[in-house]
Amino acid sequence: MSAPRWERAVAAATLVALAALLVWNVDHYPWRKGYDATAAAHYIDTLGGERRLPRAADTDVWHNPPLWFAVAGAVYRGGKAAGLSDPGLPVQLLSAAFVGEAGGECQA
Numbered sequence: 001m002s003a004p005r006w007e008r009a010v011a012a013a014t015l016v017a018l019a020a021l022l023v024w025n026v027d028h029y030p031w032r033k034g035y036d037a038t039a040a041a042h043y044i045d046t047l048g049g050e051r052r053l054p055r056a057a058d059t060d061v062w063h064n065p066p067l068w069f070a071v072a073g074a075v076y077r078g079g080k081a082a083g084l085s086d087p088g089l090p091v092q093l094l095s096a097a098f099v100g101e102a103g104g105e106c107q108a
Helices: 005-028 037-049 067-081 089-107
Strands: none
Touching: 005 089, 037 067, 067 089
8 A cells, every 4th residue: 555645745855855964964074973984984894805794893883784885885995096085975975865866766
């Protein structure tokens, strides 16, 4: 059973607003100061560098599924290879784009 149209509109508007906030954060808050930035960086390093899933001893976010971290790691390494002064910025923008896309899917 499908949700009523107004519920989908509210969900979509909320996700689009969140995506806009995430884009705004790119310019105003360094990603490295995020509450779990260090843990996420350790997850990405373990996944990409050691080619294994992290354990509880490696990072506090070890229990999260690896797909986002694999994608984020590839984008981060791409930004680094491109010579960006902060290769984490494209990862932040990608995160915002995923959330915005989810908002668009709520309308479908």
